[in-house]
Amino acid sequence: MKTYGKIALYILLIFVGSLTVFPFLWMVATSFKTMGEVFRIPPSFTSSTLFTERMWDNYRVVLYEHSFLRYVLNSVIVAGSAALGQLFTCSLGGFAFARMKFRGKNIVFGTLLATMMIPVEVTIIPEYLMMLNLGWYNTYFPLIVPSMLVGSFGTFLFRGFFENIPSSIEEAAFIDGANPWQMFYKVFFPNAKPVSASLIIIAFMNNWNDLLRPVIYLESNRLYTATMGLMQFKGAYGAQWHLLLAASVVSVIPLIIVYISLQKYFVSGMLTSGSKG
Amino acid sequence: MRYGKLAPWLFITPTVLGLVFFRIGPIIAAFLASFTSWNVFSPPQWIGASNYVELFNSGTFWMILRNTLVFSLIYVLGVMVCGLFLAILVNNRIRAITFFRGLYYLPVITSTVAIGVVWSWILSPRFGVLPNVLADLGVHNLPSFLGDSRYALLTLVVVYIWKMSGYHMILFLAGLQNIPEEYYEAAKIDGATRWQSLRHITLPLLSSTTFFIGIIALIQSLQSFDITMAMTEGGPNYASATLSFFTYINAFVHFRMGYASAMSFVLLVIVGIITFINFYARKYWVETVD
Numbered sequence: 389m390k391t392y393g394k395i396a397l398y399i400l401l402i403f404v405g406s407l408t409v410f411p412f413l414w415m416v417a418t419s420f421k422t423m424g425e426v427f428r429i430p431p432s433f434t435s436s437t438l439f440t441e442r443m444w445d446n447y448r449v450v451l452y453e454h455s456f457l458r459y460v461l462n463s464v465i466v467a468g469s470a471a472l473g474q475l476f477t478c479s480l481g482g483f484a485f486a487r488m489k490f491r492g493k494n495i496v497f498g499t500l501l502a503t504m505m506i507p508v509e510v511t512i513i514p515e516y517l518m519m520l521n522l523g524w525y526n527t528y529f530p531l532i533v534p535s536m537l538v539g540s541f542g543t544f545l546f547r548g549f550f551e552n553i554p555s556s557i558e559e560a561a562f563i564d565g566a567n568p569w570q571m572f573y574k575v576f577f578p579n580a581k582p583v584s585a586s587l588i589i590i591a592f593m594n595n596w597n598d599l600l601r602p603v604i605y606l607e608s609n610r611l612y613t614a615t616m617g618l619m620q621f622k623g624a625y626g627a628q629w630h631l632l633l634a635a636s637v638v639s640v641i642p643l644i645i646v647y648i649s650l651q652k653y654f655v656s657g658m659l660t661s662g663s664k665g
Numbered sequence: 666m667r668y669g670k671l672a673p674w675l676f677i678t679p680t681v682l683g684l685v686f687f688r689i690g691p692i693i694a695a696f697l698a699s700f701t702s703w704n705v706f707s708p709p710q711w712i713g714a715s716n717y718v719e720l721f722n723s724g725t726f727w728m729i730l731r732n733t734l735v736f737s738l739i740y741v742l743g744v745m746v747c748g749l750f751l752a753i754l755v756n757n758r759i760r761a762i763t764f765f766r767g768l769y770y771l772p773v774i775t776s777t778v779a780i781g782v783v784w785s786w787i788l789s790p791r792f793g794v795l796p797n798v799l800a801d802l803g804v805h806n807l808p809s810f811l812g813d814s815r816y817a818l819l820t821l822v823v824v825y826i827w828k829m830s831g832y833h834m835i836l837f838l839a840g841l842q843n844i845p846e847e848y849y850e851a852a853k854i855d856g857a858t859r860w861q862s863l864r865h866i867t868l869p870l871l872s873s874t875t876f877f878i879g880i881i882a883l884i885q886s887l888q889s890f891d892i893t894m895a896m897t898e899g900g901p902n903y904a905s906a907t908l909s910f911f912t913y914i915n916a917f918v919h920f921r922m923g924y925a926s927a928m929s930f931v932l933l934v935i936v937g938i939i940t941f942i943n944f945y946a947r948k949y950w951v952e953t954v955d
Contacts (some may be wrong), residue, residue, distance in 0.1 A: 399755060401765050404754065408769055414794060415783045430801070431794045477679040484676035488668045496677060496684070503688040503942050507888050509912045510929040511687060513922055514694035515880045517705070519685070537683030568672035597776040604917050606706075615776045619895065622782055629786050636779040647774050651767050 419446055419634035426629045446634035451658065454631070456638045459617035463596050464642070466531050466613055471591035473536025475584055482546020483572050487558065504540040508600060516604060530605040531613070535595055543585045548574055549583045585653045589646065596643055614639035692933075699927035704920045714928035726911075726928075733907040736822050737886040743826035744882050745875070749832025753863075755834065756841045766838075770831040777828065784824045785811060786948025792821045814904035817897050821905050825892045829885065833878055833909060840874030841867070884936060908932050 413433075418426065420443060421435040437443045451457045484490075519530040553576060558642050561575045577584075602616035611619065618639045625631055674681075699716055703709035720726050755766045772780060776921040787795050788810040796807050844867065851863045868875075890909040893899055899906030899914065906914070909932065916925035 394759060397759065403756060404751070404769050405765060407827075408771060411780070411783045411787060412771070412775075412818065414787060416925070418786065427791065427792050431792070432796050471859060475685065480676045481680040484673045488673040488676070490668075490670065490673035493673070496681060498679065498713070499684055499689065503692075505686065505884055505936055506688065507884075507909065507929070507932055507936055508750075509888070509909045510695055510933045511691035511931065513698065513916050513926050514691035516688060516916075517694075518691075520705070534683070534687045537679055538687045539683075543680060565707075568668045568676070571668075572676070593774055597774075597778075597891075599894060600913070603894070604913075613923075615778050616906045618776075618782065622778070622895075629789075629792075632782055633786060636782045639774050640779045643774055643776070644771070647771070648767075651763075652814060 394607075415633050415636055418629055419637050421446075421630045423628065446630050447638065450631055450635045450638055454607065454621060454635065455619075456614065459612050459614045460638060463613060463614040463639075466528055467592045467595035468482040469528075470532045470535040471588045472590040473532065474539045476541050477537055478539045478542030478582065478587060479577060479584065480572070481543045482548075483550050483576055485543065486550035488568075500543060511560050512600065512604070519570050519605065525605060526607040526611065527540060527605075528611070529596070531598070531601050534601075535591070535598075539587075539591065542591065542647060545583055545587055546580065546611045549580055553579065555585055562603075567573055582653065585650065589650055589653050592646070593643060594661055614642075695926045695929060698923055699930050701923040703922040705922060706920075709923065710929065712923070716844060716924045717778035717922065720765045720927055720931070728903065729906055729908055730881075730931075732903075732905065733817055733887065736818060736889060736907050737883060739819070739822045740829075740886040740889075741879060741882045743822065744829050744833045745878060747826060748878065749837050749871075749875075751834035751839030753828055753867075756838055766834075767833055767952075772828045773831045775828070777891035778895040780828050781892060782825065784827075785896055811897055811905075812901060814901045817901060817905035821889070821892055821896055824896065825889065829882075832880065836878050836881070837871070837874060839859055840871050843874075844870050862916050876946075880939060887932060887936060908935075 402442070417433045417435070420437050422437060422442075425432075425435050437445065485493065491503050513535060519525055522529070524530050524533075557575060558571065561571055566575065596613075597613055597615055598613075599619065603615050603619065606612055606616055609620075618635050622632060696710065700711060701709035702715070704710045711722075724805055751769050755762055755769065787793050789807045790796060790807070790812070799807060808816055810816050848866050848870075849862055852866055857865070888909050889907050890913055893905060893910040894908060894913075897905045899910050903911070908928065911926045911934065912925050915921045915928060919925075
């Protein structure tokens, strides 16, 4: 490419990038301001607290007085267990659909496919009533169990991966007398590290960001996830933008760190999935 | 059947449990519930099609349906145009391009609530940064983007397009990278301009990707609960409420489970029609390389 074309392209890339990144920068900038500075016109990027001992005041208030430290840990527990659960369900299911022959396989797989696009709004009402009857209201079970047992996307991901493993490997293991579980656990699963990483990350992200289930199932403050905590905080302290934006930063930072360190798995996972769910 | 008869079923037990308890079961239950009057606290009462009758006679419902349609239409067009633009932009082999891809994808992984908070702040009347910048440029007397019933829905959809374009960028990028390089080289030799290559090579060969993305975007747009909840809570006066949010309100704020189930079935029928169209129209609509 010619040099001029290249420069023009970089300018365009940076311009579009600034549209993407500005809200994030503004989020961080506001989170360091004092109450008074938030309502100053014209707005400015800097604030008087920067690099002074008052710099982290908003964060201190949000993390300790408004329990966001707790909410973030709650989110790690919820999203982490849902993701591990989904890994278990999807890798086993994907293996069975890819390598095993059994009666009813097409029906089960077809059902998985057909119900993939069903909006959660349809299934959530009966699910809610079921959770009430199980006594799971105001616990983490409704946030974890449905998401760990239903993973159409993850199952497809694993099925596609396991289908492409040459059967000579399978033959050799059979001759050595491997049973089905050993075949999965010792032969196939160890090869699926990239797929597993993609699935864990995407499932973790979806559960971290989930709003509907925490809103309808969680009543006690101490159980709130980071997303739910932020939603509730917005309702209660809507005008205190400096605290609200600090809380936003706190609730997105863990995910952004995971994203930056494992970017390639995010993108390849999304590519294969085509949709979340 | 070298794995035997039992092993496959043991392997898919979690999946089957999930399907029965969280997909098939609830769909049947929701269908039955849509014919009942049910407020959770007392047992459901069979009232026939009354919920559907009430729904189709309710002015609010038609307004919500119109909102949903407007939201979907703008969202689908928006993410497809922006997604394709971003994909073409990052489909270059130059230094630091993976950095830009990663950057454009950042809003996708961020929670909708956090995005809703920061955009509410940016758009906030008087103290928000956007009204202030526009005032400096000579645009005064702006409406309240989220508080004015004429603009609330539009604002929601624009913010959601901003959030989701990166996702569609990745899907388009995969499609772009499947187009053989030789086609462009041949066109170049024939003296085609960049615009002509885009118009006559990229777009036709991308049609199956485009169709797929359209369907994905349409279904995404019908599940806009998060962004509505995070920014306007359907307000002012249901002006920005869509079907998925309205279902939530009726079920979990008014506890009208039967009525909300009927509503969710309307949503299900819409999704069903889209999926059906996708399945059948695909082979007619799509051009392939051969």
